[in-house]
Amino acid sequence: CSYKLRNVELHPLWQSSSSVTGGTKQSPIDIQARSSVFDPKLKPLSICYDPTTCLQIWNNGYSFVVEFDDTTENSVVTGGPLNNNFRLKQFHFHWGAINDWGSEHTVDSKVFPAELHLVHWNSDLYKCFEEAIMEENGLAVIGVFLKLGTHHPELQSVIDLFPSIKYKDAVAAFTYFDPSTLMPSCPDYWTYDGSLTTPPLTESVTWIIKKKPIEVTQNQLAAFRSLFFTSIGEEEKKMVDNFRPLQPLMDRTVRSSFR
Numbered sequence: 580c581s582y583k584l585r586n587v588e589l590h591p592l593w594q595s596s597s598s599v600t601g602g603t604k605q606s607p608i609d610i611q612a613r614s615s616v617f618d619p620k621l622k623p624l625s626i627c628y629d630p631t632t633c634l635q636i637w638n639n640g641y642s643f644v645v646e647f648d649d650t651t652e653n654s655v656v657t658g659g660p661l662n663n664n665f666r667l668k669q670f671h672f673h674w675g676a677i678n679d680w681g682s683e684h685t686v687d688s689k690v691f692p693a694e695l696h697l698v699h700w701n702s703d704l705y706k707c708f709e710e711a712i713m714e715e716n717g718l719a720v721i722g723v724f725l726k727l728g729t730h731h732p733e734l735q736s737v738i739d740l741f742p743s744i745k746y747k748d749a750v751a752a753f754t755y756f757d758p759s760t761l762m763p764s765c766p767d768y769w770t771y772d773g774s775l776t777t778p779p780l781t782e783s784v785t786w787i788i789k790k791k792p793i794e795v796t797q798n799q800l801a802a803f804r805s806l807f808f809t810s811i812g813e814e815e816k817k818m819v820d821n822f823r824p825l826q827p828l829m830d831r832t833v834r835s836s837f838r
């Protein structure tokens with residue numbers, strides 16, 4: 580049952596950041612489908628990724644991160660709710676210790692076992708990712724839910740590198756990958772203004788949450804749980820439950836691209 584309360588003890592990172600004082604646009608949130616407002620002015624998302632911009636995969640102690648060369652406009656997203664060009668910087672995931680929880684966003688309180696975040700920064704307004712993180716309209720993050728189902732071959736090419744990045748700060752070369760293979764074919768999405776879900780929790784993110792999940796197998800989810808939060812030589816702590824608790828919607832409306 581994916582409605583189980585998530586009574587997990589939080590990784591230190593999220594303990595202190597379960598709510599930011601004064602934050603009015605924090606993420607993640609529960610997306611109540613019936614309260615979202617269809618916006619006919621929302622355009623289709625325009626996503627164009629060049630697989631040769633893929634650089635490396637590493638364990639940053641919170642998740643595994645696949646990073647891209649963002650010195651050119653070769654891998655970008657625009658359209659949808661976005662009024663600027665956003666360059667792909669990295670993608671990472673959030674997941675649970677078991678399949679009953681793991682995603683950051685929820686839909687009508689339904690929790691998914693994992694969630695993919697594709698992180699982009701506004702290259703029309705800012706000079707680099709580090710600057711954009713701190714600024715209004717600085718980032719666009721596409722969220723994709725994962726659900727249990729068939730084997731995902733393209734995700735498997737990422738998972739196959741896990742033995743080389745088991746511990747914090749381990750890095751491996753990963754030089755050809757198209758992250759659009761990790762997205763569902765259905766164009767429908769929700770969008771709202773929110774924040775980073777890890778420190779510095781800045782309210783700089785236009786969230787674009789795909790309505791349809793992608794399918795992965797139990798073994799593929801279990802592979803995520805073979806990673807460690809800790810560095811080599813430290814007492815091992817399995818990398819699981821690296822999601823932030825739900826935050827209040829406050830004075831925000833979630834828009835949908837579909838009726």
Ligand SMILES: NS(=O)(=O)c1ccc(Cc2ccc([N+](=O)[O-])cc2)cc1
Nearest residue numbers: 696698712720774775776777778779
């Ligand atoms: N989970 S999420 O909201 O999509 C998210 C997106 C990007 C990041 C990456 C990141 C955010 C901030 C910093 N920093 O301030 O050094 C470094 C990396 C962290 C978290």
Ligand SMILES: [Zn+2]
Nearest residue numbers: 671673696776
């Ligand atoms: Zn994330």
